[in-house]
Amino acid sequence: MLDIFPIPALRDNYIWALHNRQHAAVVDPGEAAPVLSWLKARQLNLAAILCTHHHGDHTGGISELCAVYNVPVYAPHAENIPGTTRALAEGDTVDLAELGISLKVLDIRGHTRGHIAYLLPENYGVFCGDTLFGCGCGRIFEGTAEQLHRALQRLAALPDDTLVYCAHEYTEANIRFALVCEPENARLRQRAAEAHILRAAGKPTLPSTIGLEKATNPFLRCREPAIIRAAQQAGSLVGEGDLPVFAALRHWKDHFQA
Secondary structure, rough: EEEEEEEEEEOOOEEEEOOOOEEEEEEOOOHHHHHHHHHHHOOOOOEEEEEEOOOOHHHHHHHHHOOOOOOOOOEEOOOOOOOOOOOEEEOOEEEEEEOEEEEEEEEEOOHHEEEHHEEEOOOOEEEEEEEEEEEOOOOOOOHHHHHHHHHHHHHHHOOOOOEEEEEEEHHHHHHHHHHHOOOOOHHHHHHHHHHHHHHHHOOOOOEHHHHHHHOOOOOHHHHHHHHHHHHHHOOOOOOOOHHHHHHHHHHHHHEEEE
């Protein structure tokens, strides 16, 4: 049986650990110490490191982990991540024999120039780094609004029960923005209450699901009349259609203060 566990790291990162009680793989290890402690406490052997993109809070622990465990490092081919042993592109698969799983690689660039996701089979989940967040999405650093919008639409096309394993605990802050965009969304208000309870108890709000994101995340709801009106009122909407609405929301969120 495969278990997936969030290892808190840095200020608000999650390093996702996949394990079968013998072996483990970690996704986006921004630092090594919490991973090493977690592995030791559970007497697990590290089998692989998976990276979604090159930012330091996702890659900073690779060299130290590889100094302890001689394991493969999977990373996007379009980004220069030190320690990479296999560079990945759209359509590639990652076979982790120790865990008995294969992951499919999706190109979801936009946040960075080569950002990828790892999709587990049978809707088990998608590790999407900083592209899709709980009730939000990543900033555009190296790509374009069109690329990030396309990436999010691609993730939104996954089955609704697909679990969403993103890399930061940003959900409550993102919900505050979403409520300004769509204050009458009952499911969003419910999500706000649920997230508050979880965080007050020291628990993560993740994983989410694709279905929940489609119901509450403004960046996946660019055709909703309330979202369009909000983008218009924010004053940054230029043109018609999904992409201009998305670009306006992303620009607004970049400067939003709750």
